[in-house]
Amino acid sequence: MKIYADNAATTPMSRTAIDAMTRCMEEQYGNPSSLYSLGQEAKEILERAREDVAGVIGAEPREIVFTSGGSEADNQALRSGAALGKRAGKMHIISTAFEHHAVLHTLKALEKEGFEGTLLPVHEDGLVRPEELEAAIRDDTCLVTIMFANNEIGTIQPIRELGAICRRRGVLFHTDAVQAMGHLPIDVNADNVDMLSASAHKFHGPKGVGFLYARKGVRLTNLIEGGAQERSKRAGTENVPAIVGMAAALKEAAANREKNAEHMRVLRDRLIAGLGEIPHAALNGDAVRRLPGNVNFCFEGIEGESLLLLLDDRGICASSGSACTSGSLDPSHVLLAIGRKHDVAHGSLRLTIAEDATEEEIDYMIRNVKEVVEYLRGFSPVWRDLMSGKSQFIL
Numbered sequence: 001m002k003i004y005a006d007n008a009a010t011t012p013m014s015r016t017a018i019d020a021m022t023r024c025m026e027e028q029y030g031n032p033s034s035l036y037s038l039g040q041e042a043k044e045i046l047e048r049a050r051e052d053v054a055g056v057i058g059a060e061p062r063e064i065v066f067t068s069g070g071s072e073a074d075n076q077a078l079r080s081g082a083a084l085g086k087r088a089g090k091m092h093i094i095s096t097a098f099e100h101h102a103v104l105h106t107l108k109a110l111e112k113e114g115f116e117g118t119l120l121p122v123h124e125d126g127l128v129r130p131e132e133l134e135a136a137i138r139d140d141t142c143l144v145t146i147m148f149a150n151n152e153i154g155t156i157q158p159i160r161e162l163g164a165i166c167r168r169r170g171v172l173f174h175t176d177a178v179q180a181m182g183h184l185p186i187d188v189n190a191d192n193v194d195m196l197s198a199s200a201h202k203f204h205g206p207k208g209v210g211f212l213y214a215r216k217g218v219r220l221t222n223l224i225e226g227g228a229q230e231r232s233k234r235a236g237t238e239n240v241p242a243i244v245g246m247a248a249a250l251k252e253a254a255a256n257r258e259k260n261a262e263h264m265r266v267l268r269d270r271l272i273a274g275l276g277e278i279p280h281a282a283l284n285g286d287a288v289r290r291l292p293g294n295v296n297f298c299f300e301g302i303e304g305e306s307l308l309l310l311l312d313d314r315g316i317c318a319s320s321g322s323a324c325t326s327g328s329l330d331p332s333h334v335l336l337a338i339g340r341k342h343d344v345a346h347g348s349l350r351l352t353i354a355e356d357a358t359e360e361e362i363d364y365m366i367r368n369v370k371e372v373v374e375y376l377r378g379f380s381p382v383w384r385d386l387m388s389g390k391s392q393f394i395l
Contacts, residue, residue, distance in 0.1 A: 002315045003361050007202075007293060008151055008179060008352035009319055013245070014204035020248035021206065024241040031237055033229065042240050049247035053211055056254045057196065058187040065212045065220065065230045066243050070178035071102035072223065073197035073212035076234075077174045078106045078145060080214070080221040081195070082115055084172065085142020092141040096120045096128055097337040099147055100176055104333075120146075124339050126155035126285035134165050143172045148180035148196075152334040152350060153285035154294025156184065163192025172218065178202055178210075182253030183261065183291055194218055200242070205249035209242035260355035264292035267353060267362050271295045274366030278373055280386075280395045284335060284348065293353040298340060300395045301383035302347045302376040310372045316365055319350045343382070344394050 004012070024045060030038035032046045050061045067073045078093070085091060095107055097119045107117045118136050120128055128146060137144070144166050149156045159175055166173035174195040177186060182203030188196060195218060199210035214220050220233045227235035253260075272283055272295055280300040299307070304320030311318055320332070331345035340348075351365060377383040385391040 001361070001364050003365060004317045005351040005353055005357075005365065006317050006319050007354045008154075008291075008350065010201045010207065011204045011354060013201075013206060014249050014252060016252045017200075017205050017245040017249040021241040021245035024244045028240065032240060033227075033237065045244055046238055046240050049243050052247040052251050054213075056186075056250050057181075057213060058189050059213050060216065062231070063213055063216055065214065065233050066238055067210045067212055067234060068208055069201075069210040070100075070176065070197045070199035073199075073210050074100065074102040074145075074176055075106050076212055076220060076223050077195040077197060077214070078103065078110065078143065079223065080218065081143030081145070081172045081174060082110050082113075083221045084219060085115075085140075088142065090140045090142035091115045092118065092138050094118045094120065094133065094136050094141060094144045094146075096122055096146055098122050098126070098150055098152075098334040099145070100151055100178070103145055103147070103176060122155075122337050125289075126150060126153050126334075126338050127289060128157050128162065130158055130161045130165060133162055134169075137165070137169050137171060141169075141171050143174065145174040145176070148175045148177040148186070149184065149291050150285070150334060151179045152332060153296045153338070154179070154291035154352075155285040156180070156289045156291065159193070160191045166194075167192045179291060182250055183257065183293070185257070188213055188215070200246035200249060203249055203253045205246040206242045209239055209246050211246070256355070261292040263355055264353060264357065267357050267359065268293055268295055270359070271351065271353070271362050271366060274362070275369060278370055280393055281373075282344075282395045284338065284340070291352075293355075293357075295351045295353075297349050298335065298344045298395065299347045299349065299373050300344055300393060301380050301386055302373060304346055304348050306376055307347070307349055307369075307372055310375070311368060314368045314372070316368060319352075320348050341394055 028042045028045050030042040032043035050064050054061045054064050093115055111117055120132055148159050163173045172194045175193055176197045178199045181198040194215045196213040201207040224235045275297050282298050284296040331342050335345035386393055
C-alpha cells in the first residue's frame, strides 16, 4: 500500500486546478499587460481569479496581491509593517517562538536594521495566550505577526481574539495562513486581520504561486521593482496559469471545506488514538484545537530520520517536521518552543492526511508505526538505558 501522509509539506494538484491551468496555457497565453485582445483576455481571467480569491476570505479584489508563495508574502508583509512603523518612530515587532522560518528569519534581518522583536511563548499545548499578547504590546509596537495554524503541530491560534487586541491597540496584525487556507473558515474582516499570507500548493493548487492580502490603506513595501504589475506592488509578468489554478483550487476547497474537515477530523482522531497506544509516546499540541488532518507525535528512544526511512520502505510518506527544515539534523524549533526536550524532539513524526484518506489507510499507518517504533527501540542504546533505569523517561 502507498500512502501519502505529508500534505502539510505539499498537496497533489486537484483535477480542477490542472484543467483550469491547461485551458489557460492553451487559450489565454497572452501577456495581461498587453493592449491587444489576446492580452486583454489574459487580463480578464487574471482579474476574475483575483475576485475568486478575495471572495473566499471576505476581501476586496484590490486587496489581493499575487506572489510566488507564502514565503514571499510573509516577507512583504513584515517589511511593509516595519517600514510603516519606522516612519512613525515605532520599531517593535511581536511574533511567536514557533513561526515559520519565513517569518523568523525576516525578523532576524529586521533586528539587524534596528528593530526589536518579542517572541511570545506558545506553551505546551501550542497555543498563544491573548492576555500575553496584550501585555507585550508597547507604545512603539508597529506590527504583530502570528500564524493562523502551525505548520508542524497543527495548532489553531485564537486569531480573531488576537486581531481584536491589535485593532483596539492600533497595531497592524499579520497572520501567516499558509496551513489554514482552504481548511479553516477565514474572514479577514471578522478576524480583524490587516495582512494575510497564503500559498496555493497547500490546498491542491500549483507550487510557486500564492497571495498576500493587505487591507485597503495598508501601504505595501515592494520587494521586487521593475514594472507596474499588481498595482505596482510586485513587478514581473504575472504567472496567469498558476494564478488561475490557485483560484480554482481555492474555490473548490472552500466549497467542500466543512464536509472534508469533518471527514478528516474523524480519521485524525482515529490515528491519534492508535498512536497514543504506543508506550512513552506523546501527541504534540492541543488535541482539539488543531488542523483537521494534522497528527504530530514524539516517540521516546528513537530517531525521527530512521523512522521516516523505514516507513517509506513500507509505502508511507511522512515527515518529522516542516519541509523547509527536513535536511537539518537539529530538533524542530516548534517542538522546542512547546517545551519538548532535545532527545524527545529528535523522535518526532508528522502525519498529515487529506480529504481522500480512508480508514484502511489510517489503520495501516497505525500498525506500521507501532511495528517500526518497536523495531527501532529494539537496538537503541538510549532505549536500553531507559528500560534499565540508567536514564529516566521523559514521556
